[in-house]
Amino acid sequence: MPVTKKTGVNSETGIPGPAYNQGPDVWDKVTGKAVYGIDLQLPGMLYGKVLRSPHSHARVIRIDTAGAFAVPGVRAVLTASAIKNKPYGIVVEDEQPLAGDRVRYIGDEVAAVAAVDEESAGKALEAIKVDYEPLPAVYDPAEALGEDAVQLHEQYSGNIAWERDLERGDPEQAFKEADLVVENSFSIPSVHPTYLEPIACVASSDYMDNLTIHTALQSPDVVREIISAALELPLSKVRIIGPVMGGGFGGRVYGNLKLYLLSSLLSLQTGAPVKMQLSREEEFSVGRPMIAAQIKMRMALRKDGTFLAREADIITDNGAYSAQAPWVSKTLSERNDALYRIPHIRTRARLAYTNKVPTAQYRAYGNQAANFASESLIDQAAEKLQIDPLQLRLKNCTRAGDVTGHGLQIKSCALAECLEEAATRIGWHNRKKNRGYGISAGIHASGSLVLNQDFRGASARAVLELDGKVTVFTGEQDYGQGTYGAFSHIAAMVLGLDARQVRIYCRDTLVTPHSQGALANRQTTIGGRAVQLAAEDLKKLIEEAASEMAGQPVKMQEGRLETASNRDLKLEEVARYYHYRTSGLTLNGEGRYVPPPSAYDETGYGNISVTYSFAAHAAEVEVDRNTGALTVHRIAAVHDSGRIVNPHAARGQVFGGMTQGLGFCCYEGYLFDKGRVANASLADYRVPTAMDVPGMEYSFVETEDPEGPFGAKGLGEVVQVPVPGAIANAVADAAGSRVTELPLTAERIYRAISGGECER
Amino acid sequence: MSYMVAASLEQALKILHEKGGNVQVIAGGTDLYLKKPLPDLVDVSSVPEILGICRDEGMLSIGAGVTHTEAAASAVIQSEAEALAEACRRVGSPQVRNMGTIGGNLVNAAPAADAAVALVALGAKALLVNHAGSSREAFVEDLYAGYNCSYVDGSSEILLRFLVEPCGQGMGSAFMRFAPREALSLPLVNSAAFVRLRENIIEEVRVVIAPVKPAPTRLVETEKLVLGCKPGEDIWRKVEYTAASEVEVRGSLLRCSEEYRYHLVGVLARRALKKAVERALNRQRR
Numbered sequence A: 001m002p003v004t005k006k007t008g009v010n011s012e013t014g015i016p017g018p019a020y021n022q023g024p025d026v027w028d029k030v031t032g033k034a035v036y037g038i039d040l041q042l043p044g045m046l047y048g049k050v051l052r053s054p055h056s057h058a059r060v061i062r063i064d065t066a067g068a069f070a071v072p073g074v075r076a077v078l079t080a081s082a083i084k085n086k087p088y089g090i091v092v093e094d095e096q097p098l099a100g101d102r103v104r105y106i107g108d109e110v111a112a113v114a115a116v117d118e119e120s121a122g123k124a125l126e127a128i129k130v131d132y133e134p135l136p137a138v139y140d141p142a143e144a145l146g147e148d149a150v151q152l153h154e155q156y157s158g159n160i161a162w163e164r165d166l167e168r169g170d171p172e173q174a175f176k177e178a179d180l181v182v183e184n185s186f187s188i189p190s191v192h193p194t195y196l197e198p199i200a201c202v203a204s205s206d207y208m209d210n211l212t213i214h215t216a217l218q219s220p221d222v223v224r225e226i227i228s229a230a231l232e233l234p235l236s237k238v239r240i241i242g243p244v245m246g247g248g249f250g251g252r253v254y255g256n257l258k259l260y261l262l263s264s265l266l267s268l269q270t271g272a273p274v275k276m277q278l279s280r281e282e283e284f285s286v287g288r289p290m291i292a293a294q295i296k297m298r299m300a301l302r303k304d305g306t307f308l309a310r311e312a313d314i315i316t317d318n319g320a321y322s323a324q325a326p327w328v329s330k331t332l333s334e335r336n337d338a339l340y341r342i343p344h345i346r347t348r349a350r351l352a353y354t355n356k357v358p359t360a361q362y363r364a365y366g367n368q369a370a371n372f373a374s375e376s377l378i379d380q381a382a383e384k385l386q387i388d389p390l391q392l393r394l395k396n397c398t399r400a401g402d403v404t405g406h407g408l409q410i411k412s413c414a415l416a417e418c419l420e421e422a423a424t425r426i427g428w429h430n431r432k433k434n435r436g437y438g439i440s441a442g443i444h445a446s447g448s449l450v451l452n453q454d455f456r457g458a459s460a461r462a463v464l465e466l467d468g469k470v471t472v473f474t475g476e477q478d479y480g481q482g483t484y485g486a487f488s489h490i491a492a493m494v495l496g497l498d499a500r501q502v503r504i505y506c507r508d509t510l511v512t513p514h515s516q517g518a519l520a521n522r523q524t525t526i527g528g529r530a531v532q533l534a535a536e537d538l539k540k541l542i543e544e545a546a547s548e549m550a551g552q553p554v555k556m557q558e559g560r561l562e563t564a565s566n567r568d569l570k571l572e573e574v575a576r577y578y579h580y581r582t583s584g585l586t587l588n589g590e591g592r593y594v595p596p597p598s599a600y601d602e603t604g605y606g607n608i609s610v611t612y613s614f615a616a617h618a619a620e621v622e623v624d625r626n627t628g629a630l631t632v633h634r635i636a637a638v639h640d641s642g643r644i645v646n647p648h649a650a651r652g653q654v655f656g657g658m659t660q661g662l663g664f665c666c667y668e669g670y671l672f673d674k675g676r677v678a679n680a681s682l683a684d685y686r687v688p689t690a691m692d693v694p695g696m697e698y699s700f701v702e703t704e705d706p707e708g709p710f711g712a713k714g715l716g717e718v719v720q721v722p723v724p725g726a727i728a729n730a731v732a733d734a735a736g737s738r739v740t741e742l743p744l745t746a747e748r749i750y751r752a753i754s755g756g757e758c759e760r
Numbered sequence B: 001m002s003y004m005v006a007a008s009l010e011q012a013l014k015i016l017h018e019k020g021g022n023v024q025v026i027a028g029g030t031d032l033y034l035k036k037p038l039p040d041l042v043d044v045s046s047v048p049e050i051l052g053i054c055r056d057e058g059m060l061s062i063g064a065g066v067t068h069t070e071a072a073a074s075a076v077i078q079s080e081a082e083a084l085a086e087a088c089r090r091v092g093s094p095q096v097r098n099m100g101t102i103g104g105n106l107v108n109a110a111p112a113a114d115a116a117v118a119l120v121a122l123g124a125k126a127l128l129v130n131h132a133g134s135s136r137e138a139f140v141e142d143l144y145a146g147y148n149c150s151y152v153d154g155s156s157e158i159l160l161r162f163l164v165e166p167c168g169q170g171m172g173s174a175f176m177r178f179a180p181r182e183a184l185s186l187p188l189v190n191s192a193a194f195v196r197l198r199e200n201i202i203e204e205v206r207v208v209i210a211p212v213k214p215a216p217t218r219l220v221e222t223e224k225l226v227l228g229c230k231p232g233e234d235i236w237r238k239v240e241y242t243a244a245s246e247v248e249v250r251g252s253l254l255r256c257s258e259e260y261r262y263h264l265v266g267v268l269a270r271r272a273l274k275k276a277v278e279r280a281l282n283r284q285r286r
């Protein structure tokens, strides 16, 4: 049983090793010096723009580009017939760089132009004539799965992009034996990651077709492979260099492949660098939001509150093309099952094509959507059984040593402690009048192994520079979550240096070690472990070189090199000694962390991740019964993310993730007018403002995880998971009735209270 | 293209006169810069005549160039024109409130301009002077010409000040606002009310609601209903019903349903009126 230790809100100490380091680009960001994708300029650069379909579904009869070529300053005009237009995709290959004979949503890319400035590119688009023959369209995913529904892709019949039918144990029998069965249907809209910087890229190429794409990505190495395959360019000819990333939240894992492919094609055609970027409106209407979900869920319980079984029928809305939506659907439909001990499970999940904006992935991978459904249902059961919702959760929650229904191996877990602590912090046992209280739990994979079974881990290099400082080369990504700060901290801890002595070199596929990227909470757990090992290797190499130089054994301790005869050597002396002796090499530590393989069977049963993070959140809210207006007063978050390596960065993750969870639960969500995104602007797609953020408090219950570096586990995604459940349950407590549709708007809450009517 | 900062009223009027309508007054710029302003602008935000809050022959005189932040923080407005302080506190966001002015709010003439809604309920008058130097006075209520359109012409006329009767004995005002977010969100409904009581009887009342028409709208039937009444629990349900019945609102995908908006009109009108009455009663007791 792992040791647990509590860290309070103000605990910045208790961490061994040197002082905290903010990471390399914090000051640049604060002073406005950081260079983002949208800032990039290259000599001779052209501007690319895309002509988009105005129809939800139509046949493309004819495209006439003659007018566009005639616009002064235009250098290239591309249509599907002018390029190879090879199908590509992330899970299923259902996309092409440009739509061929058919468009499938409002915004589908029909043609691309490059011109000397944006204005000329815009004019060129206006000069392209396209004849469409509109086709009937389908917008509702359940309808799309119906028998006579309009079909989007011939190769995916029934509009099913992905599906899964899963059974563990004997759910049918369990439901028969249950004392109580509760059920409900929940609806969760698409949400956009709403990173601050809209996606932008500059593609440049030379006469040998060496392609360099400047864009900020969470997984540049994976994108590089997709681009190389889609453009049929040898992999060695494709390089991705990342400027500073203006936020990602999962939306930049593979970013906007369309944009990278089109700017590359335009650059290869013209030989000039081509810049393309999405406007904020395009981010919403053609960017890649997370799938919407309709979840029908049933739960079987014993009288004493023991969970027996759960059954879910889930339809997720893929939009017109798929990207990572199958993976998101899978996590959405499965991960939450591991949060409690549920022996019998049945899940049916279907991902349906509709004529709407294509989707991709977002922080927490839909796990937060499932949380809203399942945690709401648990409270429904608690009410029926007259059991305190906290006690019901404590009775059933997953604990260390468990192997869950889907085969996840829980090596460290302080979920029960998190639940109790969150309840105490919110005043669960000491409630204020006229307030509602809700609690909810969350689990998330920390260091997913299943992205690529053959490439599960990470590697890093740590180099001793001639001035005695250390540079860590990493392929992992920092988009504000503090990865690089954590990495310099980890390397510094190993070498006994100050974290400021460790520089991070990153974001260049030619130079930095290849990586699966910043997703699935890999960064600290897997990437950080590689950095630790690289630093350990470097330490060994330094000691060897120093011993050789001194002619006697040298040990490196707390950053100092001391010979057996008590003489101090300087790091730069050793660095230079080695450098001269090898005629130019530097001491180069290598670290590779290869997690144990994950064996899972064809039903997906098995351990899918290095380890798992847990959390419990509790909320205190107030509801105005006359209008439904909701005030979230406080949220208390208690997390088990193993050992907290960097308390500052961890705090930032918790506050940011809770705020985003609040947005997901109470404010955000796509609104569609048929196939058109009706709220494609920051004025109408409402994220919470600073004025909307409630009182937030947090603490960590630190477990010693056997796998993560220094026992650390991921935090960035799990922090969003419990928020919707906690708030929704608090609202139900305050309102006396439950809203099953997100976001929890005042109108929905009011209708729940008034029984659907709006009294007048 | 020019940007002129007028140091005095005289200078500002001179520029307006010389440019003969081809120039536009700018104060905080929070509305103007979202539209297409004329190429030549006169910044009036440092003209002394449009600044500050003072008393003038028993009236509160509030400069058109007073920002929302200043108005919301003013002790005088907080205690003697509560509705205005409450309205200004809810405009836009802290940044917008630091720049945006009350005068600009009225002249921009948005249907649910928060400060304008409060000023109409308070029965405020506006003091204006034109490029030729002649001044006029008009009720704020009469200055809306249409949707986003004002009778104040910022290319030939300067709005100087607002005159508001301070709430004394038996008087009270209040402002209510309902929006989906705490900042950067236009109201689904806002409402302001003013009452004057004599011996617990309502002898003067104004209840304003927006956005239901191009301009902040007086709830005439609701006012009639309560005028001469002694406000008690029995009246508030009727207020709610009457208020919702005498306006026409629409629903929208982006905001809320029509039904719900009718409901909000009733609730907010009642709340504004009730709060104004409570304040008036408090002042009577003192």
Ligand SMILES: Cc1cc2nc3c(=O)[nH]c(=O)nc-3n(C[C@H](O)[C@H](O)[C@H](O)COP(=O)(O)OP(=O)(O)OC[C@H]3O[C@@H](n4cnc5c(N)ncnc54)[C@H](O)[C@@H]3O)c2cc1C
Pocket: B024, B025, B026, B027, B028, B029, B030, B031, B032, B033, B034, B044, B050, B064, B065, B090, B091, B092, B093, B096, B099, B100, B101, B102, B103, B104, B105, B106, B107, B108, B110, B112, B113, B114, B115, B152, B153, B154, B155, B157, B158, B159, B160, B184, B185, B186, B187
């Ligand atoms: C993000 C954002 C959110 C907002 N939210 C709200 C809100 O919630 N509620 C709300 O009511 N408003 C809101 N506004 C609108 C705006 O902030 C207010 O209307 C503000 O009070 C306008 O004042 P200003 O000084 O900035 O006007 P300006 O933009 O300077 O001018 C507006 C108009 O008034 C004229 N004008 C200004 N001063 C004078 C004068 N003294 N004499 C003659 N003409 C004059 C100008 O010529 C122009 O036509 C918002 C604006 C933004 C940008």
